[in-house]
Amino acid sequence: MTKMIQCISPVDGRVYAERAPLSPEAAAASVARAKAAQGAWAARPLEERIRLVQAGVANLNADKDRIVEELAWQMGRPTRFGGEFGGLNERSNFMAGIAAEALAPMVVEDSGTFARRIEFAPHGVVFVVAPWNYPYMTAMNTIVPALIAGNAVILKHASQTLVVGDRIAEALHKAGVPEDVFQNIVLDHSGTEKLIADRSFGFVNFTGSVGGGQAIERAAAGTFTALGLELGGKDPGYVMEDADLDWAVDTLMDGAMYNAGQCCCGIERIYVNHKLFDDFVEKAVRWVNTLKLGNPFDAETTLGPMANKRFAATVRAQTEEAVAAGAKTLIERQNFPADDGGAYLMPQVLVNVDHSMRVMTEESFGPVVGIMPVKSDEEALALMNDSPYGLTASLWTQDQDRAWNIARKIDTGTVFMNRADYLDPAICWTGCKDTGRGVGLSKLGYQSVTRPRSYHFRKVKA
Known part of the structure; x- marks a missing residue:
């Protein structure tokens, strides 16, 4: 029998939400759909991707009352603070605003003889493993630039904030982001590690404990999957x-x-x-x-x-x-x-x-x-x-x-x-030692969700 993933509310100790984790076959099928859909998404004009992602953020704002109440039930934050919308909007708007500049090609030469440049290509499918403490802001720190850069995104949220993944998916899909381009899935630890070990993703962003980060690294060992890890702090x-x-x-x-x-x-x-x-x-x-x-x-x-x-x-x-x-x-x-x-x-x-x-x-x-x-x-x-x-x-x-x-x-x-x-959001979010590795936000955040691709064209004259 499948063990349910449960959110136990700290407010009163009851089961607030529960979901069945995906089977290995269903999880692999989700990845396959994301890979199939990613190319068409990346082919859309940058301005269109920005517009759809910003519309998704606007949909979250429109759902503020419900989201604030759900956050209190899931992780205990007092409703008087109004959720995470100040930081969410500041970061999302900033990353959308710098996208064209951050993703612009680095042109080395465009002469009659040579075209030499570096472009920033999407990884393909980005996997976001999000934490419960700031469940909207931390997830969207990667989701926003990843989608804007042309990636498909699969989100696995923490068990303590199961409903947050549902709300993000609803908001983005309502805005017009295709359902296969952004997916919210529920996995247990073994299911998460299996997808990573199977080379399902071009980039994995994890925010959580040092132990969790070590498990991600072990799962990715030998796959050469790019990782971003924000772990503990003191x-x-x-x-x-x-x-x-x-x-x-x-x-x-x-x-x-x-x-x-x-x-x-x-x-x-x-x-x-x-x-x-x-x-x-x-x-x-x-x-x-x-x-x-x-x-x-x-x-x-x-x-x-x-x-x-x-x-x-x-x-x-x-x-x-x-x-x-x-x-x-x-x-x-x-x-x-x-x-x-x-x-x-x-x-x-x-x-x-x-x-x-x-x-x-x-x-x-x-x-x-x-x-x-x-x-x-x-x-x-x-x-x-x-x-x-x-x-x-x-x-x-x-x-x-x-x-x-x-x-x-x-x-x-x-x-x-x-x-x-x-x-x-204009300054990169990064750490060292056991806090992990990688970069989020700022122009450098776009380099995390893309890979450089170089072009060296010699123009042959007739």
Whole structure:
């Protein structure tokens, strides 16, 4: 009997949605249809592909009320935040706007003797394995440029956000993107790995855990399939003695706590110059105590449940271990009565922490942050680089030259100054070390969903 793929709602623990995974034969047939349809799609004018994809994004916006409610049920985000439409629209519009320039041929010579150029050809079929934490934005980061570049796309969404794939497919098909050109399918792990191992795709984009990324790489081994992998993170913030303290507290704590801490580039550890440390911690505690943990449908709720009780269990375990090793918790349990020991998890700020504790070195992906004092840029830099991950880092200072000097020594994909937890679509989204490899967004994002093809024509004269 086929085991169903289920979304267990963190709101009340019930099965919110379930789907049967495709059989190997049905999955292979989906790939075959995508390959058959891709050529005609790529042959359409670029302007037409852009128009249809943008119409699909517009259809998602028109469905906002239903989508926001479904997101709360699936992964717990409070409805007061209105979903992901700000980021979704910004990124989609930007990538559509730069498509003609990003995909334009690189002409080396066009003379009476030679035509030499590089063009950017679609891979063919792009496979998007999307995560649950920002299920629309992260999926569309690849879907939009992949379709615009002339690829067919097959989406496999996370089990926690099963319905999101349905909504994206509905929106794009209603806009006129052919059903075989964009497909949303449901697979289990073995089905996903089999398709990759069978060389079904020209490019695979995966966003998820380090373990998941390793499984993707193993499945692709020997196939020479191009991979984009955005994996774990343990993103640091460093507050220098000349920082705007209130702005730093507000931004960093929001980066640590928004979406119940379930953000790829969320702030998970903070290093503060010892001169500001006490003031920063006092203000951070005050900031966190303004949050309200509760039902995501309550208009007053600013912190919903984590997407799954097992994710909350990981954060609780890291926190308890840190406390047993000498860390101090600063947020009182009585301030957050909605913490039920399951998916509803109170936020926490820790001091007296160090890098012997998992909470400062392993990804938490929840509403907890450790704060450490430092005495120098060198100490802060060593601590920021003491991590297996490298997605973003956030520097807080009014001295731009100082920030440049530190930034270029941090092993990470993106460095912010005086901001955090943001994806600028004009700047490539990338990581290093165990955070993975590959590039999304920006002009470079189009290079991920295409391959260069060179032409060297000698013009024969009569």
